[in-house]
Amino acid sequence: MAVLFIDLDRFKHINDALGYDCGDQLLAAVARRLLNRVRNEDTLGRYGGDEFVLVLDQVRDAAAAASVARDLLSVFDTPFEIDNQPPLYLKASIGISVFPDDGDTAAELIRDADAAMNQAKRDGRNTFRYYQEQLTRTANTRLALESRLRRALDQGGFEMHYQPLVLLETGVVIGAEALVRLRRTDEPPIGPAEFIPVMEESGIIVELGHWVQREVCRQGRRWLDEGYRFELLALNLSPEEVSRGGVVEHLKEVLAETGFPPGLLELEITESGLIQRGEAVVEFLHELKALGVRLAIDDFGTGYSSLSYLKRFPVNKLKIDRSFITDLPGDTSDAQLTTTIIQLAHNLGLRVLAEGVETEAQRAFLSDRGCHAYQGYLCSAPLPAQDFAARFLGVPSPEAKT
Incomplete structure (x- = not known):
């Protein structure tokens, strides 16, 4: 099993510039695209704000999870069409954690996937990263x-x-x-x-x-x-x-x-x-x-x-x-x-x-x-x-x- 933590890059700027109604429509459009790419046995949910969590129930290894991440990133290659707005270009950053190597509980896996996602953002956004133990130490240092x-x-x-x-x-x-x-x-x-x-x-x-x-x-x-x-x-x-x-x-x-x-x-x-x-x-x-x-x-x-x-x-x-x-x-x-x-x-x-x-x-x-x-x-x-x-x-x- 693997967890993918998906965060939309610079979504807040769109919200601030175009308003929350437009932002909500954009989130719904993103969710529809993501749902069209996931398998029936996988579980996709909105985690909060502009964040989504995808649980891959049956994956062989981290490489298989990475293949899914690449596929999900590709859904953002086409701009989003929202009523009365010009085409909106959006990208995402994804973090990956794998059971049991990165955690034994749902909370641990989500936490670690979130840390990996933040590393993806620091590495330039519009990409994915695997969780590594060093990321937890980095996150703690950043909080301090x-x-x-x-x-x-x-x-x-x-x-x-x-x-x-x-x-x-x-x-x-x-x-x-x-x-x-x-x-x-x-x-x-x-x-x-x-x-x-x-x-x-x-x-x-x-x-x-x-x-x-x-x-x-x-x-x-x-x-x-x-x-x-x-x-x-x-x-x-x-x-x-x-x-x-x-x-x-x-x-x-x-x-x-x-x-x-x-x-x-x-x-x-x-x-x-x-x-x-x-x-x-x-x-x-x-x-x-x-x-x-x-x-x-x-x-x-x-x-x-x-x-x-x-x-x-x-x-x-x-x-x-x-x-x-x-x-x-x-x-x-x-x-x-x-x-x-x-x-x-x-x-x-x-x-x-x-x-x-x-x-x-x-x-x-x-x-x-x-x-x-x-x-x-x-x-x-x-x-x-x-x-x-x-x-x-x-x-x-x-x-x-x-």
């Missing part, structure tokens, strides 16, 4: 990390660092991107590449995002009151924040509370995060723009957005993903892609900034092709607020408030 992050959020355990944004033509620092960091403690250090995905999966990234928005606006207001001058402070909006909603209302509240000028705030949203919201994203961006803030598409070039959409986005800037910058100027493909993105930004009347610039050769390449600005270790690593101000914001003006 989530608990630590929740504790840090509740007890002031995060801080903001600021990385300079530099004009390529003049070398002048015009502002900074605000990047969240976990404060140093006696516990092992954890970088954002490790803790951000955990917070996104657990949902607490939204609470962290609210804290970041308030903290950055407070710091910006403080600098202005001290007489420092800058053109902008940029911060990231996670895909979870974008999909869950409430961003516009919260930002309006924060800007009013802190008195930070909205024209000095730039919100960066990843290209993939915008695509996930579909048509609704255009209205969302216009609502943000109405607050007076600037908008930038982050990690541009990695999300395959439609150019027709891009023309409609009320954004000010494209940020070229660091993956295109790393091997410049030697990599011909990256050089061509980067040049194309810069030209595209010019044609659309947008500013363009390159991330991850670390060498003088990269800086010169970008400058020669008309890129407006850059950020990266060539200028500076992200710095605590006090260090950033001392190094890059210069001497406060005499008009500072006392």
